[in-house]
Amino acid sequence: MSKQAQHWEKTRGLLIVTLAIWFVFSIGIFLFGAEMESVGGPFGYPLTYWFTCQGSLGIFVILIFWFANRQEKIDEEFGFSEKGDD
């Protein structure tokens, strides 16, 4: 397999992991909104309420930075990263 094909395979793998996490916190947990309601969440908010106003939102921010770093590592591994600028 060529270097480029390997790079793309890893990139696609990272995409699948990223989208899976995204799916859980944007869609998956809200299938159980009513069930999570009686559970206490961080800072004493009801868990469902906390996810809608802080939890999911904050997780997305962290997820994007994590994704960006992983993708950079993949690009470097195959020598495909850009040089110089940032």
Place this chain on the structure above:
Amino acid sequence: MIKGNFIDNLPKVYGIYTGGFLAFIIIMAIGEQMGMSAKAIGIAFVAFTVAIYAIIGYLSRTAQADAYYVAGRQVPTVFNGMATAADWMSGASFVAMAGGIYFKGYGYMALLVGWTGGYVLVASLLAPYLRKFGCYTVPDFIGTRYGGNLSRFLAVVVLTVASFTYVTAQINATGTIASVALDIPFQYAVYVGLVSILLCSMLGGMRGVTWTQVAQYIVLIIAYLLPVFWISNKMGAGFFPHFMLADEVARIADLEVQFGLGTVTNSAADLATVPKGLAGITKAHSAVNATPWAFISLALAMMMGTASLPHVMMRYFTTPSVKAARKSVGWSLFFIFLLYSSAPMLATLSKLSLIDPNLATGIIGKSISEVQAIDWYQNWNQANLMFVSDFNGNGTLELNEFFMGGKAVVLATPEIAGLPYVISGLVAAGGMAAAMSTADGLILAIANALSHDLYYKIIDPKAETAKRLVVARVLLVVIGFAGATIAAMEIQGILGSVIWAFDFAMSGLFFPLVLGVWWKRANREGAIAGMALGLASGMGYLIWVRNGGSGFLGITQLTFGIFGSAVSLVSMVVVSLITSEPDAATQKMVDEVRVPAGKSILGKH
């Protein structure tokens, strides 16, 4: 004071700017103590901030295509993040979001999840690849990846439909704020708002818009967060509201039971006496009040719409590299998160301060005549944003007898909580900044698509740069005036048309963009089918439901993009597979797009 290159000095420049703005707020506060009138403070806030944006717009003037279309591709990640956040957060986010949460609770908060989760799709599926492509506009990508004028033209059509729906709402919002702050009729205020918007973008294009958007973000985030923290501290709810309002949320839930929320209802005859546009508290504040599908479908539509809206995507064309584009998406969402996570806190504080009988500001349980005598009640009643009526004739104000406009949550809460007027002036400046920055991004997206893709690429490929930029600027003004004219007619509400814009964008553009990068087999015929049938079926569904159609699968007029994009996906895949695969050159182009290193497909960066 400032030496060397502008880009290297950005932190210093905006640091001084932020300090200057804070100093201005303090001067206004001193002015208020010395007897400056509320009206003068409002005018000073709006005039001062708009003047600063205009100066930045003038200093960013340019005659180069690269600077005009993509700000020279040298905007650092963090600053591009701020600019994107301002570009993204519109008058609706600033003025209407807290109100929506206040009145609709959980079901509405799907928008918070959707409008943030979409950035994960932007970062992972699209932004870095489109940056590598090196295009000026989103249709530029479609036109080059799939080839042919028809595909480029259809992308321009989808972009224009979605963005134009969105922009009228933003010009409407600038007009509303300008008319209140400057005390002039709405029909004229709309054009004052428009001129302010054009001052930012006309001379410098994307470069001017970028640097004004950063300035606008700083104003709008200060204007949103300062009152939230101040009110929370004043009420004794906690010095950092985001982590400390659990008791307040629980207290509201208790009060809802105590006041008989959902059990005491109003008769249709009583409701008919309530002024149009005002709503009562009829839904639980924090409890789950929507079915999973209602919540998820709305969130999903907003997420896919986010990834298809061209005015957001084109912000990532301005970063220096592919790597920077990815990081920049993270910063964008971080800056958006600061405001979005505060909106539910503002809604909580605002609601509790009005309904808790134990608080001095609480009005529920007081006598109707007492409430009607309060100064702020009279002001906001006159502005047609607040209304009470003694339906059951017991002389006491009940929860179901209190009505308010959604905008009042952001606009009136500082006054109700007893904050000085200078805060209300600041909030007006923040709302203006939010609406202007989004309107600028949208008008520029439409004008650039028409000037670059329609005029330069399709009609006159030999046009010189100077001529292209004249065309771009003329279009900017024409589109702005068209938007303002429609806004002046006041056809739709702000929030409804914003949500439609997302649905239009996702119907026509989501899959043609994503598959352009992720599916090599996607070809021109497929993309054309995907865009044309996606947009047409989404629009058809909207018209059908608006005219009394029953809809299916619980897809409403707010989520019709789910149907449109499904049709788009199926038709794009089917048509691609029954026609021949893209030529070798196109396949090679896709391979190159997938790798950050090396030259961009178009241009020299």
